[in-house]
Amino acid sequence: MISICTGSSWCQSMDQPQVIGVLHDIPIVIQTTSSALKYEGKFTGYFLPGKISVGLMSRKQWADFDHMIQLGKPQKISDDVTIHIIIVANQKTIANKKVPYSQLTTNLIDTFLQQGDEWTLSLQIHRNAAIQYCFKGSNSTPSIEGYRLTQYFDSSIMHTRAKQMSLEKKSMTLFKKLPSQIMEFPPGSVPEFKINSYPLLKDSMIAYRLSDQSIAGPWKISNLFFALPNLVPNNNYRLELKFIDQQESTVYTIRIQPFWYQTLVAKKAAVLLAMALIIIAIRLYYRNRLKTSTEQRERIEEQLRTIQSQLNPHFIFNALSSIEGLITTGQTQLANEYLNNFSAIMRATLTNADKLFISLHQEIELLEQYIHIEQLRFGFDFQIQVSPELALNIIEVPPMLLQPLVENAIKHGMANAVDQKKIDISLTKKENNLVCIITNPASPDYRSEKTAGGFGLGFIQQRLDHFKRLHPQTPIIFRLEITKGMAITQLVYTHWFR
Numbered sequence: 001m002i003s004i005c006t007g008s009s010w011c012q013s014m015d016q017p018q019v020i021g022v023l024h025d026i027p028i029v030i031q032t033t034s035s036a037l038k039y040e041g042k043f044t045g046y047f048l049p050g051k052i053s054v055g056l057m058s059r060k061q062w063a064d065f066d067h068m069i070q071l072g073k074p075q076k077i078s079d080d081v082t083i084h085i086i087i088v089a090n091q092k093t094i095a096n097k098k099v100p101y102s103q104l105t106t107n108l109i110d111t112f113l114q115q116g117d118e119w120t121l122s123l124q125i126h127r128n129a130a131i132q133y134c135f136k137g138s139n140s141t142p143s144i145e146g147y148r149l150t151q152y153f154d155s156s157i158m159h160t161r162a163k164q165m166s167l168e169k170k171s172m173t174l175f176k177k178l179p180s181q182i183m184e185f186p187p188g189s190v191p192e193f194k195i196n197s198y199p200l201l202k203d204s205m206i207a208y209r210l211s212d213q214s215i216a217g218p219w220k221i222s223n224l225f226f227a228l229p230n231l232v233p234n235n236n237y238r239l240e241l242k243f244i245d246q247q248e249s250t251v252y253t254i255r256i257q258p259f260w261y262q263t264l265v266a267k268k269a270a271v272l273l274a275m276a277l278i279i280i281a282i283r284l285y286y287r288n289r290l291k292t293s294t295e296q297r298e299r300i301e302e303q304l305r306t307i308q309s310q311l312n313p314h315f316i317f318n319a320l321s322s323i324e325g326l327i328t329t330g331q332t333q334l335a336n337e338y339l340n341n342f343s344a345i346m347r348a349t350l351t352n353a354d355k356l357f358i359s360l361h362q363e364i365e366l367l368e369q370y371i372h373i374e375q376l377r378f379g380f381d382f383q384i385q386v387s388p389e390l391a392l393n394i395i396e397v398p399p400m401l402l403q404p405l406v407e408n409a410i411k412h413g414m415a416n417a418v419d420q421k422k423i424d425i426s427l428t429k430k431e432n433n434l435v436c437i438i439t440n441p442a443s444p445d446y447r448s449e450k451t452a453g454g455f456g457l458g459f460i461q462q463r464l465d466h467f468k469r470l471h472p473q474t475p476i477i478f479r480l481e482i483t484k485g486m487a488i489t490q491l492v493y494t495h496w497f498r
Contacts, residue, residue, distance in 0.1 A: 028054060028055065028056055028121075028133065029053075029054070029055050029056070030045070030052065030053070030054050030135075031052070031053040031054075032047055032048075032050055032051065032052045032053075032113075033050040033051045033052075034047060034048035034049060034050025034051075034052075034113075034205070034243075034244075034245065035047070035048050035050075035200070035201060035205045035243070036048075036200040036201075037138050037140065037198040037199075037200055037201055038198045038199045038200055038201075039199070039200070043131065043132055043133045043134060044133075044134040044136065045133075045134070045135055045136070046136050046138040046140070046198075047113055047135060047136070047137060047138060048137075048138060048205065048243050048244075048245070048246065049112075049113060049114050049115055049137055049138075049245065049246060050112070050113060050245065051111070051112050051113070052109065052110075052111060052112075052113045052119075052135060053107045053109065053110045054107065054108055054109040054110075054119075054121060054133070054135065055107040055108050055109075056083075056101075056108065056123075081100065081101040081102075081125060081126075082098055082099070082100050082101070082125070082126065083098070083099055083100075083101055083123055083124065083125055084097075084098045084122075084123070084124040084125075084130070085097055085098070085099060085108065085121070085122070085123060086120075086121075086122035086130075087108065087109060087119070087120070087121055087122075088119070088120040088122075089111070089117075089118075089119050089120075090117060090118055090119075091118075095108075108121060109121060109135070113135065113137040114137050115137045115138065115139040115248075116137055116139060117136070117137040118134065118135070118136050118137070119134070119135045119136075120132060120133070120134050120135075121133040121134075121135070139248070141241065141242055141243065141246065141248050141249055141250040142195050142196065142206050142241040142242065142243060142250060143195070143196045143241065143250050144178055144193050144194070144195060144196070144241070144250075144252065145175070145177075145194045145195060145196045145197075146175030146176055146177050146178065146193075146194045147175055147176055147178065147183065147191050147192065147193050147194070148174055148175050148176060148191075148192050149185060149186075149189040149190065149191055149192070150189070150190045150192060150227075151188070151189060151190065152190065175194050178252075181250075181251065181252045181253065182252070182253045182255065183252060183253065183254050183255065184254075184255040184256075184257060185231070185254065185255070185256055185257065186256075186257050187233035187234070187256055187257055187258060187259045187262075188233070188259075190227055190228065190229045190231075191227065191228050191231070191254070192225065192226070192227040193225070193226055193227070193228075194224065194225055195222075195223075195224045195225070195226075195241070197224050205243050205244050206221070206222050206223065206224065206241065206242075206243060206244070207219045207220060207221055207222065207241075207242055207243070207244055208220055208222050208226065208239065208240065208241050208242075209239075209240045209249075210228060210237055210238070210239055210240075211237065211238045211240075212232075212235060212236070212237055212238075213235070213236055221244070228254075231254070231256045232256060233256050233257065233258050233259050233262060234256065234257070234258030234259070234262045235256050236253065236254070236255050236256075237253070237254040237255075237256070238251060238252075238253060238254075239251070239252040239253075239254055240252075316346070318407065318411075319338075319342045319345075319373065322338060322373070322374070322377050323335050323338050323339055323342070325377070326338060326376070326377065334376045334377075337376055338373050338376050338377075341369050341370075341372050341373045342373060344369055345366060345369050345370060345373070348362070348365075348366055348369075349366075349400065352399045352400070355399060356398060356399075357396040357397065357398060357399070358396065358397065358398075358399045359392065359393050359394070359395065359396055359397075360390065360392045360393075360395040360396070360397050360427070361392035361393050362399075363397050363399065363400075363401070363402060364384060364386070364392065364427075366399075366400070366403065367384070367402050367403055367406060367425075368384065370403050370406065370407070371406060371410075371423070374407075374410045374414075378410060378414045378421070379421070380410070380414045380421035380422060380423065381421065381422040381423075382422065382423040382424075382425065383422070383423075383424050383425065384425045384426075384427075385424070385425070385426040385427070386426075386427045387426075387427060387428040387429055389429055390427060390428075390429060390434075395434065395496070397434070397493065398463065398467060398476075401460065401463070401476075401491070402425075402436060402438075402491065404459070404460050405438055405460065405489050405491065406423065406425070406438060408489075409423055409438055409440035409487065409489065410423065410440075412442075413440035413441050413442055413487055414440065414441070419441075420441055421441070422440075422441075423438065423439070423440045424437075424438070424439040424440075425437070425438050425439075426439075429497065432495055432496065432497040432498060433492055433493060433494050433495065433496060433497075434492075434493035434496040434497070435490065435491075435492050435493075436490070436491040436492075436493075437488065437489070437490050438488070438489040438490075438491075439486060439487070439488050439489075440486070440487050440489075441485060441486060441487070442482050442485060442486060442487035460478065461478065464476050464477075464478055473495060474493070474494060474495045474496060475494055476491065476492065476493050476494070477490075477491070477492040477494060478490070478491055479492070
């Protein structure tokens with residue numbers, strides 16, 4: 001028979017943890033620095049790696065222990081008892097001797113038992129059958145027997161739960177068995193684990209370590225029941241279990257499911273929703289911006305038309321003044337020709353009154369009609385040179401923009417000129433710009449004359465400013481230079497060709 005006793009009166013002074021075995025009728029003392037796991041059969045014990053000592057009880061201990069078991073009836077031991085001892089370590093015999101019991105040493109085996117080691121102690125008294133004890137270094141590691149899930153964690157009651165489960169034989173009915181070494185739990189839950197127990201195992205001999213994907217956690221001492229609170233959703237963990245002072249461990253993988261908002265579907269939905277909101281916000285922004293830009297453009301166009309409508313009366317006033325001058329001087333025929341050309345110009349002007357652009361051909365045609373009118377008064381020559389590469393019917397320009405410049409050249413250049421009474425007008429393409437140059441004679445005080453930048457030119461500059469606000473990418477630049485008695489007026493339509 002085998003009887004395991006702990007805490008007997010004579011072993012309280014021992015420092016090492018002990019397991020006392022009364023095997024058959026030969027009591028032995030087993031001392032180990034680790035822990036015994038279990039016995040198989042009658043005489044085979046499994047121990048964790050550590051120092052182990054095996055010896056027989058002294059005569060006094062034997063008698064006391066026998067008295068303790070038999071309630072005051074100690075067995076008398078004669079002095080002539082001889083014991084045959086055989087010790088085998090890993091299939092190698094290291095002792096084979098017969099010794100009187102009174103001469104036995106305390107320890108028969110004193111070694112460090114490692115994983116896989118196997119020591120055998122054979123004892124025989126006289127001619128009785130030999131009793132063989134086997135001590136094996138276990139290579140077992142702790143394993144999880146089952147788990148359960150709770151919604152909260154209270155460290156103050158964990159010890160009580162562990163104690164209750166150690167006393168209740170049906171405690172495993174509360175736990176689920178692991179399908180594999182990979183566990184998957186819902187988010188927000190607290191898993192509690194039950195460790196496989198051994199008959200002789202102390203709770204404090206188990207250690208576990210929890211590591212996430214990047215950081216290895218510390219080893220913690222545990223009993224046969226422990227919980228893992230504060231597991232982060234949508235994360236994987238590595239759980240290791242081992243006995244204290246053991247190198248090998250049992251490894252489990254724990255996967256914590258994500259909350260619904262951490263799932264791939266929720267993230268995609270959030271991204272799509274964010275993109276939809278961004279698109280809507282962008283559309284609203286550009287719609288408001290387009291509305292504002294359209295309103296601003298309409299205001300500028302209206303201002304441009306207003307300035308253009310103010311320019312037409314200025315032209316009419318100058319034309320009527322010229323006709324009056326011809327009639328006053330008796331030049332009736334010239335006045336009629338002037339009036340005919342003037343009516344043609346007025347019809348074209350009324351037709352283009354609401355247009356912001358007309359073809360370059362129409363602009364040149366209006367300019368020629370106006371110059372013919374002024375030729376009747378001042379008697380000068382003119383020449384309009386157009387570059388062949390310009391498609392006059394395709395290129396569009398603001399209407400009545402060249403006429404005030406030519407009018408200024410005639411009124412303040414031809415009127416005071418004696419020789420070289422000629423106006424040269426050229427239209428060319430330079431890179432992607434349309435360039436119009438008007439060249440005419442100029443008096444020395446051309447710039448100082450009050451009307452040199454006359455009423456028409458003032459409106460021209462206003463039109464150019466408004467046109468720049470309306471078309472900032474294609475502004476029209478106006479320049480006036482006087483050199484060597486000649487006035488050179490330039491009108492540059494920038495970036496007009498793309």
